[in-house]
Amino acid sequence: MSVILKNAHYIDWKTLSFTRAHLFIEKGKNGKIHFLDDPEKFPLDADILDVQGKLVTKAFAVGHHHAYSALSRGMPAPRKAPRNFYEILKYIWWSLDKALDKDMVEASALATAMACAKAGATFVIDHHASPNFIAGSLNVLSEAFEKVGISHLLCYEISDRDGLDKAQQGLDETASYLEHHQGLVGLHAAFTVGNDTLKQAVELAGKYHAGIHIHVAEDLFDEKDSLKKYHQRVVQRLYSAGALAFKKTILAHCLHVDNTEREIIKNSRVWVVQNTESNLNNSVGFFRSRGLGEHIMLGTDGMHSDMIRSAQAAYFGGQPFDDIDFSEAYRRFRNVHKYLNDNEFIGDGENNLVVLDYDSPTEINADNFLGHFLFGLRAGHVEHVISDGELIVKDRKLKKINEEDVLAFTREQGRRLWEKL
Numbered sequence: 001m002s003v004i005l006k007n008a009h010y011i012d013w014k015t016l017s018f019t020r021a022h023l024f025i026e027k028g029k030n031g032k033i034h035f036l037d038d039p040e041k042f043p044l045d046a047d048i049l050d051v052q053g054k055l056v057t058k059a060f061a062v063g064h065h066h067a068y069s070a071l072s073r074g075m076p077a078p079r080k081a082p083r084n085f086y087e088i089l090k091y092i093w094w095s096l097d098k099a100l101d102k103d104m105v106e107a108s109a110l111a112t113a114m115a116c117a118k119a120g121a122t123f124v125i126d127h128h129a130s131p132n133f134i135a136g137s138l139n140v141l142s143e144a145f146e147k148v149g150i151s152h153l154l155c156y157e158i159s160d161r162d163g164l165d166k167a168q169q170g171l172d173e174t175a176s177y178l179e180h181h182q183g184l185v186g187l188h189a190a191f192t193v194g195n196d197t198l199k200q201a202v203e204l205a206g207k208y209h210a211g212i213h214i215h216v217a218e219d220l221f222d223e224k225d226s227l228k229k230y231h232q233r234v235v236q237r238l239y240s241a242g243a244l245a246f247k248k249t250i251l252a253h254c255l256h257v258d259n260t261e262r263e264i265i266k267n268s269r270v271w272v273v274q275n276t277e278s279n280l281n282n283s284v285g286f287f288r289s290r291g292l293g294e295h296i297m298l299g300t301d302g303m304h305s306d307m308i309r310s311a312q313a314a315y316f317g318g319q320p321f322d323d324i325d326f327s328e329a330y331r332r333f334r335n336v337h338k339y340l341n342d343n344e345f346i347g348d349g350e351n352n353l354v355v356l357d358y359d360s361p362t363e364i365n366a367d368n369f370l371g372h373f374l375f376g377l378r379a380g381h382v383e384h385v386i387s388d389g390e391l392i393v394k395d396r397k398l399k400k401i402n403e404e405d406v407l408a409f410t411r412e413q414g415r416r417l418w419e420k421l
């Protein structure tokens with residue numbers, strides 16, 4: 001059923017102009033929205049919600065996520081305390097992802113989709129790893145996301161870290177998924193991907209008109225490893241291999257890239273995704289946008305699914321290190337729509353909306369919206385969410401699935417996962 005939002009206070013996400021209107025929202029992929037004048041003439045076959053006093057604007061999208069880490073919250077501490085970034089991967093994430101089976105992947109994806117929906121995000125760009133359940137994993141993810149009503153751009157994190165056989169399985173899973181879905185070719189990071197695997201991944205991206213999605217210079221270790229093994233910095237190596245020839249390519253982090261690498265990224269017109277809270281958590285350094293060009297968007301890196309929080313962290317974390325003001329923080333927060341739209345991905349049309357119950361103590365208007373965005377708004381204000389013209393969250397509750405059933409399933413799978421660790 002399509003949706004009508006009566007008495008909306010609509011904020012255009014590009015111009016930030018405020019309009020009082022009744023909105024008719026078309027159902028379906030990349031549907032439109034229309035302003036209606038006369039409530040008497042509303043179509044009868046629509047869900048009608050009176051949103052008097054609420055703000056309505058475009059729903060959010062996550063530029064870099066890891067659904068596979070969703071069941072980690074509250075898990076037991078690793079056997080050995082990690083001392084650096086490589087050990088964080090080795091003792092935490094690479095032991096967790098190896099333990100994932102089909103049910104755990106499904107539970108992780110459902111938990112992530114649910115968290116995204118409730119935080120107002122209707123589109124997720126995900127980077128997935130489950131080395132002992134590779135074949136079919138992306139289908140499990142996509143079906144779980146769609147059950148909740150979340151659109152997606154997925155990839156499998158191909159890597160040589162568990163041997164060339166696992167890398168081949170990752171390449172095969174990617175090819176079979178891209179036959180029938182929009183997606184990307186995922187690579188873990190330069191330091192776990194040898195030249196042969198890199199070459200095959202770039203060939204796949206070319207064949208399926210996709211792009212590469214990879215972690216780049218998240219820690220200085222990545223650059224040191226690249227110089228030692230390949231006598232090239234990370235971005236130069238990726239560029240030489242052809243990975244930056246696709247405008248769909250996403251480079252996550254880019255904290256330790258030098259000026260030459262920045263120049264290559266900028267000229268290649270690929271996208272960089274910033275994940276401030278994850279960088280703080282791993283103590284790997286601070287994001288600096290200087291010289292990277294305008295193609296910067298924001299992600300959550302599996303930490304959570306709240307894009308308002310990611311934008312606020314980018315703004316606050318950037319104060320000592322980055323050139324970021326109110327409008328630049330908002331621009332990066334919304335850039336994911338430009339990435340998706342310029343590359344003609346489906347599922348992020350105008351008919352994805354959030355209704356915010358924002359109890360502001362002061363006036364809010366087009367001129368001061370960004371101040372409210374960075375200092376006042378939070379995911380808790382998300383009351384209703386419309387994805388592809390369909391109501392997927394109503395009164396803060398999921399509409400398409402039963403939350404209690406999903407949570408019972410995710411907790412059971414969480415227990416199973418922790419027992420294996």
Ligand SMILES: [Zn+2]
Pocket residue numbers: 064065066127215252301
């Ligand atoms: Zn990541």
